[in-house]
Amino acid sequence: MNAHFKPAGLRPILGLAGLEAPHVVQVPTEPLDQPHWLAWNAPLARRLGLPGQPTGDWLHTLSGHLEHPPWCSVYSGHQFGVWAGQLGDGRAHTIGLLDAAGVPQEIQLKGAGRTPFSRRGDGRAVWRSSIREYLCSEAMAGLGIPTTRALAVVGSALPVQRETSEQAAIVTRVAESFIRFGHFEHFAHHGHPDALQRLTDQVIARFYPECAAAPVPALALLEAVIGRTAALMAQWQAVGFCHGVMNTDNMSILGLTLDYGPFGFMDAFDLHHVCNHSDREGRYAYAQQPRVGWWNCGALGSALLPLIGDEDALREALARYEPRFQEALSAAFRAKLGLTRARDDDDRLVGRLMRLLHQNRTDFTRFFRALCALPREAGATDPVRDLVLDRAACDDWVAAYRERLAWEASDDAVRGAAMRRVNPKFVLRNYLAETAIRAAHEGNLEVLAQLQRVLERPFDEHPEHEAWAGVPPDWADTLAVSCSS
Ligand code: AMP
Ligand code: MG
Numbered sequence: 001m002n003a004h005f006k007p008a009g010l011r012p013i014l015g016l017a018g019l020e021a022p023h024v025v026q027v028p029t030e031p032l033d034q035p036h037w038l039a040w041n042a043p044l045a046r047r048l049g050l051p052g053q054p055t056g057d058w059l060h061t062l063s064g065h066l067e068h069p070p071w072c073s074v075y076s077g078h079q080f081g082v083w084a085g086q087l088g089d090g091r092a093h094t095i096g097l098l099d100a101a102g103v104p105q106e107i108q109l110k111g112a113g114r115t116p117f118s119r120r121g122d123g124r125a126v127w128r129s130s131i132r133e134y135l136c137s138e139a140m141a142g143l144g145i146p147t148t149r150a151l152a153v154v155g156s157a158l159p160v161q162r163e164t165s166e167q168a169a170i171v172t173r174v175a176e177s178f179i180r181f182g183h184f185e186h187f188a189h190h191g192h193p194d195a196l197q198r199l200t201d202q203v204i205a206r207f208y209p210e211c212a213a214a215p216v217p218a219l220a221l222l223e224a225v226i227g228r229t230a231a232l233m234a235q236w237q238a239v240g241f242c243h244g245v246m247n248t249d250n251m252s253i254l255g256l257t258l259d260y261g262p263f264g265f266m267d268a269f270d271l272h273h274v275c276n277h278s279d280r281e282g283r284y285a286y287a288q289q290p291r292v293g294w295w296n297c298g299a300l301g302s303a304l305l306p307l308i309g310d311e312d313a314l315r316e317a318l319a320r321y322e323p324r325f326q327e328a329l330s331a332a333f334r335a336k337l338g339l340t341r342a343r344d345d346d347d348r349l350v351g352r353l354m355r356l357l358h359q360n361r362t363d364f365t366r367f368f369r370a371l372c373a374l375p376r377e378a379g380a381t382d383p384v385r386d387l388v389l390d391r392a393a394c395d396d397w398v399a400a401y402r403e404r405l406a407w408e409a410s411d412d413a414v415r416g417a418a419m420r421r422v423n424p425k426f427v428l429r430n431y432l433a434e435t436a437i438r439a440a441h442e443g444n445l446e447v448l449a450q451l452q453r454v455l456e457r458p459f460d461e462h463p464e465h466e467a468w469a470g471v472p473p474d475w476a477d478t479l480a481v482s483c484s485s
Pocket of ligand 1: 261
């Protein structure tokens with residue numbers, strides 16, 4: 001095989017959309033030796049015009065052997081609420097473009113070696129974090145939540161030091177763009193007004209063309225990003241997803257879920273759940289995420305202020321986040337409850353349910369899935385009753401819910417079918433990811449492949465994988481996830 005074979009289809013790019021030298025640099029990868037496949041996402045590959053079966057050429061490429069040096073970019077950001085200064089693609093290389101349904105997608109390797117922005121990092125990623133990112137990207141896509149995608153994971157035996165010695169992997173990510181709030185913050189904070197203007201113009205031209213004709217395009221862009229971010233937060237909340245590191249450098253300008261690290265889907269529902277053990281103060285706890293989304297939009301707004309020029313307009317734009325989020329959240333929970341008409345007290349009904357689930361540490365996913373089968377008729381069997389410790393409190397809530405269903409003359413079969421399309425049976429619980437990772441380390445890639453197939457269609461029944469929708473095993477509680485990846 002040619003040492004630098006370029007597989008059919010992958011187009012070299014001249015840089016990263018909206019970013020120019022010296023803020024992007026061409027940096028060679030440090031390829032992995034003797035790579036092997038851990039995962040190949042056949043459906044996504046086909047959408048990108050690639051073969052459904054992985055080939056040696058692609059193994060070579062996605063382990064870092066490239067014809068042209070790929071691109072990395074600088075960005076900055078606020079980490080845990082504090083200005084962190086310069087960060088950047090410390091272990092991410094954008095290697096080219098492929099089209100999906102006519103739309104160019106950046107193909108990016110994560111873990112292919114050091115870059116000028118690696119700081120003290122080694123430029124590597126490990127099997128564990130790469131498999132988690134791969135599975136969760138595809139799980140989110142299956143849930144219909146905007147996200148970067150993952151095409152493949154390549155593994156190697158190269159030792160990488162984390163808390164213990166692990167092995168190197170590269171996950172290939174796919175997105176229209178990986179531009180973050182932190183890119184805008186970088187140019188604003190480091191005094192590059194021209195670069196800030198160019199980045200803004202190009203992001204608008206490529207991804208938000210409707211903003212170009214607005215009186216103040218940068219303000220229109222901010223408003224659009226606020227809208228997408230608020231909607232994304234509502235979607236995360238509605239499936240019990242915690243991102244874990246909502247730093248501004250991990251916030252996508254396209255409103256995608258980006259940078260999967262110590263994320264977690266909740267098993268037992270806890271409003272204060274913190275999935276990242278490095279987050280000692282619980283800044284990114286489940287119930288905090290919507291507020292942090294707003295705070296992050298504020299950081300983006302501050303960065304754009306020189307182009308907006310009007311602090312009142314900025315404040316007004318930010319004030320629209322909250323109602324936008326509430327509207328999206330109410331709609332999401334109305335759908336989860338199978339309610340087709342809005343009533344003034346719906347948010348109260350949802351609030352009561354959240355408290356019930358929180359107080360009883362009820363399994364979030366299992367509760368809503370079981371609720372799909374609840375008959376409207378009072379006194380009929382109640383499939384959620386056994387999921388809530390405090391049965392009397394559960395009965396009270398169910399009675400109120402049934403009254404609400406009766407009010408809109410809800411049909412059990414129609415409602416149940418609609419609810420099963422929004423309440424997943426399967427989410428990427430930490431223990432499931434861990435099971436796939438452990439099997440992979442033992443040379444068994446089948447669990448990972450099957451889990452991906454199930455998570456691609458999380459609303460389907462998949463009776464052969466019933467256990468993955470069951471009560472998590474006891475050891476699931478003991479899993480700790482930190483920033484280390
Ligand atoms: P994160 O908290 O994963 O979003 O990472 C924050 C910053 O650290 C980003 O600029 C990453 O590119 C960089 N980074 C994280 N891990 C590594 C690593 N192993 N090697 C180089 N850079 C890294
Ligand atoms: Mg990051």
